[in-house]
Amino acid sequence: MGDLYDVAIVGAGPAGATCAWYLAQHDIEVLLLEKAKFPRDKFCGDAVIPRAQRHLQRMGVLQQLIDAGECLFTTSGGFVSPTGIECLSDSAENPSGTPMSVKRIIMDERIARAAQSVGAELVEEAAVDKVVFDERAGRWAVRSGSRRFEARVLVLADGAQSKLARSLGIVQDGPQAICSRAFVDGGTHDFETDGICYMERDLLPGYAAIFRHPNDELNYCAYIIPGGKAVPSDLKAIHYGLLENNPILRRHLGSGYQIEPMRGAWLRLGGIPKSYGDSLLIVGDAAGHIDPLTGEGIQFAMEGAERAAETLVEAFRVGRFDERFLSAYQDACHREFAHKFPLARKASELMARYPELVDSMARVANERDDEFFFAWADIMMGEAPWSHFLKPKLALPLAAASIRELVTQRLLPLGQRVLPGRA
Ligand SMILES: Cc1cc2nc3c(=O)[nH]c(=O)nc-3n(C[C@H](O)[C@H](O)[C@H](O)COP(=O)(O)OP(=O)(O)OC[C@H]3O[C@@H](n4cnc5c(N)ncnc54)[C@H](O)[C@@H]3O)c2cc1C
Incomplete structure (x- = not known):
């Protein structure tokens, strides 16, 4: 027999550790198993947008990073379009905030330690190799080498490969x-x-x-x-x-x-068909909670983790752990962020097909004021809904510029190619 916990979480990245932090706030006994030993690196672009910063703030981690000089708010920069238009701006004044950079080797340990400080039991160097649900006892057996733990609920937060969810058959394909x-x-x-x-x-x-x-x-x-x-x-x-x-x-x-x-x-982009099962939730990259347009996922790892914790707190209150009850987690993620994934996927396909759209965005942003740039940045950071692209202030100049770019880059060269042939 192993130790019995309310919830065992596999993976102490932003998803697992944030989920542990929220659960521990509600006196739920949490075991957080991490295969690496902190400080551990994670290959990442290190851009942490305001939606993620809010969770870091709640956990006290944001202030720690600022006090230790470990993060930098990205107040200058922008993007370079396919034809080389540099659209750079000063975003310090954006009321919605700016991304910040922080090395994952620093941030992830700070989040895991925050979870530990509120009562989650963190076990490092514990690579989980097998998880088995005992239906009769209503418990998970979680094995890491010769160690064995038991928990009422299992949360898989083991990253984009979703190895454990794939071993259970709930996730079937690999990351894309x-x-x-x-x-x-x-x-x-x-x-x-x-x-x-x-x-x-x-x-x-x-x-x-x-x-x-x-x-x-x-x-x-x-x-x-x-x-x-x-x-x-x-x-x-x-x-x-x-x-x-x-x-x-x-x-x-x-x-x-x-x-x-x-x-x-x-x-793993754009979600998975099912991120719950009996006494089971899947969070973060393991659940495909990465924006299909930007490839960013830290904010959804943390938001999904909070939704998972809320669902589990309610599950413990009413004593229900069946998959029907736990499906509320996927619904909550859908409402909060995952409903945007199909649109983001379409937008990414559109961008690949018509790179001129990105050029037109850069041109318009360069011609307009900071307010235009902030409005565009807010949509990209998820601070404003995609429907804001339809607001006349954005839609009209963008539509006009897109037509201009398409004509200049696609139709005029065609005409030039045809005309000499005719002559
Ligand atoms: C190169 C790259 C650049 C990126 N750039 C950005 C960016 O700039 N901004 C952004 O928001 N997102 C970015 N992302 C996405 C971001 O890294 C992820 O969305 C985020 O790390 C998800 O957190 P997570 O906790 O779900 O998974 P992870 O951070 O991968 O954490 C999973 C944890 O589980 C542990 N683990 C795995 N298997 C086991 C096991 N069997 N037993 C125990 N522990 C286990 C791992 O050691 C790890 O600590 C990038 C991704 C990549 C690959």
Whole structure:
């Protein structure tokens, strides 16, 4: 017999540790099992948007990061469009906030320690290799090597590969997207802003991004997102190819910068059909809670974790752990963020098909005031609904610019090709 907990959570990334923190607030006995030992790295772009910052604030982690100088608010930067239009702005004044950069090796440990400090039992170096539900006893047996734990409810937060959920048959396929990461040494580059996304034509809907850390190191990464020409096996070629050949990226980095070798990791995008079962919930990347347009998932890992904790608190109150009751978790995630995933997927396909739309966005943003840029940024960060794209202030100039770009980039060159032939 192992120790018996109310909830066993597998994986102490942002999803698992945040879920543990919320559950422990309600005197639920939580076991948080992590295969690594903190501090542990996680390959990531390190961009943490305001929706995630709010959870960090509640946990006291945001203040710790600020006090220790471990995060940097991204107040300058923007994006570079496929034809090379640089749309850079100062976003310090955006009332909705700005993303911040923080190394995952720092942030993830701070979240896990916050969960521990409110009563969750964190066991590091505990790689869970098997989970079995005993229907008669209504308990999970969770095995990590020779150690065995028991819990009333199991929460799987083991990341994009969802190995345990796949072993249970609840998740069937592998993750679809991939992203690289490499740090550039501080003091060796010429990067002047805090963060820029490079929307390269052949990479769309994926993109490359650079975010500055407070110690002047840069996080460079390249996302390959389904819907365009690039496929996961292209990752290395794209990662190094952009550094080599993208003239704007080269100019921003300067010559002589020192960059570490590329690492990469998978992303599971856009949700999974079912993220619950009897006495079981799946959260974070394991549940595919990553935006199919941006590849960002820390905010949904934390929001989904809070929804999971709420569902479980109610489950313990009424004593119901059947999958019908726990399906409330998936419904809550759908209401809060997952309903946007299909639209985000469509938007990413549209962007890959018509890169001119991204050029038009850059042109309009450069012509307009900060308010326009903030309105666009708020939609991208999930601070404002997608329907705000239909507001005349955004929709009219964007529609006009898109038509102009499509005509200039697609129709005029066609005419030029036809006319000499006619002559
Ligand atoms: C290269 C890259 C760049 C990205 N950039 C961004 C970005 O800039 N901003 C953003 O918001 N999102 C980004 N993402 C997505 C983001 O990293 C994830 O959405 C986020 O980490 C999800 O948190 P999680 O807790 O679900 O999973 P993870 O952070 O992967 O944590 C899972 C944890 O489970 C542990 N674990 C796994 N298996 C077991 C096991 N069997 N037993 C015990 N423990 C186990 C792991 O060690 C890990 O600690 C990026 C992803 C990649 C790959």
